[in-house]
Amino acid sequence: MMRSRCGFTVNAIFVTHWHADHFLGIFGLVQTMSFNGRTEPLTIYGPDGIHEFTGILKTVARFNLKFPLESVELAAGSWVRFDGYTVTAFAVSHGMPALGYVLEEDPRPGRFNREEAIALGVPPGPLFGRLQRGETIRLGAGESAREIRPEQVMGSARPGRKIVYTGDTRAIHDRIRDIARDADLLIHDATYDESEAERGAEFYHATARQAGEAATVLNARTLVLIHTSSRYPDAQAHISDAKSAFAGPVLAPDDRDMVEIPYRD
Numbered sequence: 001m002m003r004s005r006c007g008f009t010v011n012a013i014f015v016t017h018w019h020a021d022h023f024l025g026i027f028g029l030v031q032t033m034s035f036n037g038r039t040e041p042l043t044i045y046g047p048d049g050i051h052e053f054t055g056i057l058k059t060v061a062r063f064n065l066k067f068p069l070e071s072v073e074l075a076a077g078s079w080v081r082f083d084g085y086t087v088t089a090f091a092v093s094h095g096m097p098a099l100g101y102v103l104e105e106d107p108r109p110g111r112f113n114r115e116e117a118i119a120l121g122v123p124p125g126p127l128f129g130r131l132q133r134g135e136t137i138r139l140g141a142g143e144s145a146r147e148i149r150p151e152q153v154m155g156s157a158r159p160g161r162k163i164v165y166t167g168d169t170r171a172i173h174d175r176i177r178d179i180a181r182d183a184d185l186l187i188h189d190a191t192y193d194e195s196e197a198e199r200g201a202e203f204y205h206a207t208a209r210q211a212g213e214a215a216t217v218l219n220a221r222t223l224v225l226i227h228t229s230s231r232y233p234d235a236q237a238h239i240s241d242a243k244s245a246f247a248g249p250v251l252a253p254d255d256r257d258m259v260e261i262p263y264r265d
């Protein structure tokens with residue numbers, strides 16, 4: 001986070017499961033936040049075990065912690081509202097309580113049809129803004145008075161973007177079909193390539209090909225392979241395995257790579 005210069009203005013952390021590679025960094029992060037004089041509360045969300053974890057975090061941080069640290073336990077189907085988006089948890093298969101997360105933006109209002117508004121006799125100006133904010137307006141007076149409703153000049157709502165993050169898991173796409181469908185970005189466990197496919201099931205991880213199958217079944221737009229095992233010198237085999245099952249773009253990003261997620265329209 002320091003190298004990416006994104007700052008530490010994080011207000012919520014979502015933990016997927018209690019393997020050290022997925023939570024140890026929080027100790028240093030919280031210590032740094034405290035050292036930087038943070039006073040805003042921080043909430044850590046996670047599966048069964050989250051309250052014990054946060055208790056340990058507070059004990060270890062001792063007198064250094066200068067801001068409120070809260071914990072919230074989530075289960076499959078739990079959701080948390082934020083300003084403009086919702087995070088929903090789903091169960092994955094990792095041999096312990098483990099969650100994946102869907103981040104879904106609220107739908108955006110439909111497009112304002114300026115030509116239609118003018119054709120209906122609405123003069124360009126403040127009345128346009130009122131219609132765009134969902135207000136019904138009145139034109140004229142007396143006998144000729146009439147109403148223009150926002151739905152006459154606004155298109156239908158447009159979907160926001162959707163990110164699905166599986167965390168560590170075996171292949172689970174059939175059981176997350178409903179919650180994870182149509183993801184703009186599917187970030188999927190791809191620990192193994194096909195040469196070690198049998199290890200995936202045994203160690204509760206997915207192969208890159210299974211991640212590709214998930215992207216196809218879930219109608220994802222872009223697939224991101226993560227958690228590739230350090231035994232592989234690079235992710236080339238993973239990418240071609242995933243592409244054998246998914247026709248869309250496949251990425252295997254490094255730390256701090258940026259991925260732009262355009263709106264569907």
Ligand SMILES: [Zn+2]
Binds near residue numbers: 017019094168
């Ligand atoms: Zn794990």
Ligand SMILES: [Zn+2]
Binds near residue numbers: 021
């Ligand atoms: Zn892991």
